[in-house]
Amino acid sequence: MNEVTYIGEQIGWQYAGNSFVFLSFVAALLASFSFYRSANDNELADGPWKKLGRIAFTIHSFAVIGIMTTMFCMIFKHLYQYHYVWEYSNDAMPRRYTLACFWGGQEGSFLLWTFWNVVIGNVLMRTAKNWEPPVMTTISLVQVFLASMLLGFHVSGLTIGSNPFILLRETPGFLNAPLFNTPDYASKLAKTAQGLNPLLQNYWMTIHPPTLFLGFASTVVPFAYAIAGLWKKKYGEWQLDALPWTFFGIMILGTGILMGGAWAYESLSFGGFWAWDPVENASLIPWLTFVGAGHVMIVYKARKNSAMSTFIFPIITFVLVLYSTFLTRSGILGNTSVHAFTDLGMSGQLLIYLLFFIVLAIALIIINWKKIPRDVAEEELWSREFWMFLGSLVLLMACVQIVVTTSIPVTSKLAGYLHDKLPFMKDAFEKLSKQAPPIDRIGFYNKWQIPFAILVLLILSFGLFFKFKNTDMKQLWKQIMLPFIVSVVLCSISVLLLKETNGFYIALLFMGWFAVCANFYYWMKNKKAVFLKAGASFAHVGFGLIMMGALISTSKKQIISVNTSRKSVRSIDESFSDATNIRMDQGDTLRMGDYYVTYAGKQKVGKNILYAIEYLSKDVDTKKYSLQFTLHPIIQLNPQMGNVAEPSTKHFYDKDIYTHITYADPNSLKEENPGQQYTLARNNTLGIDDKMYSSRDTITLIGLDSHIDLKKYNLKDGDIAVGAILSITDSSHAAYKAEPIYVISGNQVEAIDDTVVKAGLKFSFTKIDPQNHKVDISIAEAKQVARDYIVMEAMIFPYINVLWLGCLIMILGTTLAIRQRIIKSREALKKENAGNETQA
């Protein structure tokens, strides 16, 4: 190989970045070992191992911040010689997306996760007291694994991590690019830099990933506590400390998932807020078991009965987070998801991490199986703990269904492998290996999840009315009667209004109302409507509203852009629908639902083309249109990655009208408003009331106008000007007016043309023949007779605001619950201290 001395490469960042990566890995390793020794030796308050562990974790923290700062600077300084910067940013991108570029790639998003774990670890080092060494052992161990994701070593076929500080010329696939024979190549990369995927150039991209990853990161806390409890054989003391963290995680992860839904709804073209895409599912599954974990921990804290489930749920949750990471980042979802990451060659590494924590957790549970406290006496049927436990199990079952279906690419791959290796059960494995994800994905998941949702809502409607230990059922029925009757009434009204006929939907709708009414009533009656005690009730009310909003807006979604063109696709196949996309020529007005819709035109703003879609209403009597509102769906032009369409939505309190461009005239995208070309002018000699014709329109000479405002046309005082008043009518009976002018200025004859853009016509008044009372008017037609068009989709989502309202209430409720949990765990600590003092 010929050696080239490169000019203008800034290698320093690579050295700094790699040093930080290495340091963060080694420090995490040291921290986990030190905390392990400290916990294993049962060190007293300030033992040497614990001190060392803290120092190591602090160094690790600084190293992680160092990595992030280095990467941030590289992106900010546009150092395109680095692959990560070249891949995820470019000069054209606004500065506000620098953060989004940072976590646009796999390495950056792992770093985001690592960073949140650092934050959590630092809080725990200050608050976890006696639990610090064993809990920090697990957290440091997780950090070892996460830090190794950035190492970028290649050991005998296995890739250990993907390094974000690799130069473009060192990146596999770019090694032999001829550009790298030029010494000053670094200055020539700005042109080709890829830039962030246009889908991600969005404000959601700056807030959604940090929230979601904080949610993912927080699952490590109850997991680490559970592992610590098993390891130190203190089975029943950790739940109280882990509870505020668990509810914090439930709140943050829930918010992150809902933000993803809102993002998809607002600016991606999914046509809804939840599409059951494997990547969406991957974020939902740990949340379901996380909610289960929070509830079984409350049960244990209140009753000190069986501790088993308080170990199982947090462990499953954390394992599912790892599994989700594996699913979305190993490339295994390749054919089934539109937005999974592709393989960076780390699937082996991810699998090892997953298996490591599964084996560790299972081994610890088996070792401690006999000793984990269990309830001697059986739980009462009518006790709160029993129903909370049951609710958690239903969530787990719902989660199993999603996991199994989302994992079809995994199971089919595994079955294919077993089919090749095993001599028996060939047929079964072959069948499994050809398994494809469900055809009607959304319908399939909805069908399965609605019964689970009904059960969960049923349990959480009654839930709070049950008392721990045992409940006087007569009392309970009496209490629940009023909210029950109110829900029946409200449900009946809404069923009638929505004309709902599906039994399952009606059941879900009723359970939604019941959950809202019952929990609200509980708060009013039992908590005396004290705002700070609203935690559980509000979270449940919010969940009920989310389910109702999701149900109504999805099942009553109405597509109004019905195809009216001559050829119907339903004649080709019954599965095809004409009621989806519709072509609209510029200027056309078509009826859609209660509206008349016009494609008025488009405008280029930066890299976006804004389409103006006008929604009009028609007055019954006067038959006149009046503009109600205008929507501006966007097509973002991106020559490097392809154009991206962004919908536009009009929000009303009771419905949303969603408009999305599914296809745009490619010719009109390329040219930026070219100078209009006209055909050669055709002359017509006309008298008053005579008609002439263009290829589409009829033009009538109405009369001549001698009162021309000379100043308006920059004419001199002595000039003589005559206008020809023309009326143009096209096939759809739209009428336009035109007035070309004939001017005699001294000896010169001049014509002032008039152009009617909408009709694509240009008129010229060229001659007056006073003897025969005739005039000559020439017509030129716009060359591009075919008008600009779009293919669009318009739909109505009724009552989707119920969903968003539910989200806000649930987040508020969970936040109040966290506050309550922190207060309770502080009170317990005080009591414990007081107890210790009296004992002493």
Add this chain to the structure above:
Amino acid sequence: MKKIHIIALLVIAVAFGVILASLSNNSSYASFKEATDHPRNTYHVVGKLDRAKAFEYDPHVNANLFTFYLVDKDGTERKVLLGKPKPDDFEKSDQIVVIGKATGNDEFVAADVLMKCPSKYTADSIPGQKQSSL
């Protein structure tokens, strides 16, 4: 028997039911030939675009119909009728999955299409392609 045991049995039963039912959704990957042999079943067919033949999408005729030719893994080629507008950057897609049924006259009617665009949604890409952009 304790309540907890009854619940445990129920949970196991439900879990098994859920797993079996989820896995026995009648959709599977197949070749065009298999799809033609079973014209009533809906299949996923993985293939590559035949770039030699033109795609057809004329919104002036029908905005919901896009046709193209796809060659499956066995090398069988079929005309595919997709009941949707032409997806953005269809030309750039590398691998395509069509979901639908075969018809009698050697056509495949697809209700949906999944594209694996090398560059669109993903961080990575075909190395050669990006390199050539330098």
